[in-house]
Amino acid sequence: MTPEPDPPTSNSAPSAHPATVPLTKEPEKPREPTPPGAPEHGASPASLTAGEPGRGHPTHRPWSARRLPAALVASLVLVAAGAALVDVVAVRAGRPAAAWRRHLAAELATRPVDDVWMLTGAAVAAAVGVWLIVLALTPGLRHWLPLRSPAPGLRAALDRDGAADLIRDAAMRVPGVRKARVRVRRHRVKARADVRFREPRQVKDDLTAVLGDECDQLALARPPRIVVRVRRRTD
Numbered sequence: 001m002t003p004e005p006d007p008p009t010s011n012s013a014p015s016a017h018p019a020t021v022p023l024t025k026e027p028e029k030p031r032e033p034t035p036p037g038a039p040e041h042g043a044s045p046a047s048l049t050a051g052e053p054g055r056g057h058p059t060h061r062p063w064s065a066r067r068l069p070a071a072l073v074a075s076l077v078l079v080a081a082g083a084a085l086v087d088v089v090a091v092r093a094g095r096p097a098a099a100w101r102r103h104l105a106a107e108l109a110t111r112p113v114d115d116v117w118m119l120t121g122a123a124v125a126a127a128v129g130v131w132l133i134v135l136a137l138t139p140g141l142r143h144w145l146p147l148r149s150p151a152p153g154l155r156a157a158l159d160r161d162g163a164a165d166l167i168r169d170a171a172m173r174v175p176g177v178r179k180a181r182v183r184v185r186r187h188r189v190k191a192r193a194d195v196r197f198r199e200p201r202q203v204k205d206d207l208t209a210v211l212g213d214e215c216d217q218l219a220l221a222r223p224p225r226i227v228v229r230v231r232r233r234t235d
Contacts, residue, residue, distance in 0.1 A: 059149045059221050062157060064140030073132065142186065146221040160184045163218060167191070170214040176203045178233060189215065189224045194233040204230045 087098045111118055144157040164184045171180040171191055176198035183190045191211060195203050207228045215223060 059146045059155050061139045061141050061144055061146050062155060066135055066140065069132070069135055145184070145186070148219045148221050158218060158220070163220075166218065167211055167214050170210050171207055174203065174206050174210055177207070185224070187222065187224055188227060190227045191229070193228070193230045195230050196233060200230045200232055204228050 084101075087101050091097050141157075143160050145160060145163060147156040147158055149155060161184075164182045167184065167189060168180050168182040168191075171177055171182065171193060174193075176195050177193045178196040179194040181192045189211065191207060193203065193207060207230065208226055211226050211228065215226065
């Protein structure tokens with residue numbers, strides 16, 4: 001019995017070593033020209049708002065949690081309600097009412113409405129109520145300045161002291177300024193500078209321009225009014 005001959009080798013048979021295909025890079029598509037004034041792709045959000053007063057979305061200050069007033073009011077209400085509840089339970093159990101409750105009931109029943117102590121207590125209660133209403137309707141956190149936002153749902157704020165430091169550094173770069181003091185408020189920036197050389201009028205004009213540019217770079221949601229005062233120091 002003879003072995004069968006091997007089948008003839010065909011050129012289409014797979015080889016033991018796979019053939020390698022050279023990798024080629026597809027030609028890149030030409031980029032469309034960017035229209036003038038449009039932001040480039042990949043630009044940071046800060047670059048879209050900083051230095052451009054008209055750009056960005058308006059934002060507001062974040063609302064304060066009001067932890068201290070809430071804790072104070074809750075503690076007073078808890079103490080008063082707890083004392084009254086304990087006394088009512090004691091009376092229901094057959095014991096006499098507490099002296100402080102009997103005295104308070106007698107005073108409220110006998111004193112006239114125009115009494116000094118009654119008017120004082122009413123004024124204090126009204127002041128506390130107005131204070132609580134103001135706390136409930138205002139955001140608080142007056143030490144923070146809202147910034148312009150590149151997106152509708154994004155909020156950012158800058159501390160007043162940090163803004164004052166940045167503006168003071170910009171003021172010290174003006175030629176002729178020896179010392180600068182800056183105070184930042186919600187709607188106004190007050191700067192006082194001591195002039196060592198140059199004319200005070202020229203230094204004031206330069207300071208106004210530099211501080212205006214610095215406030216634009218801070219991207220504040222409400223651009224403040226800049227007030228600059230200079231004085232010459234000879235010592």
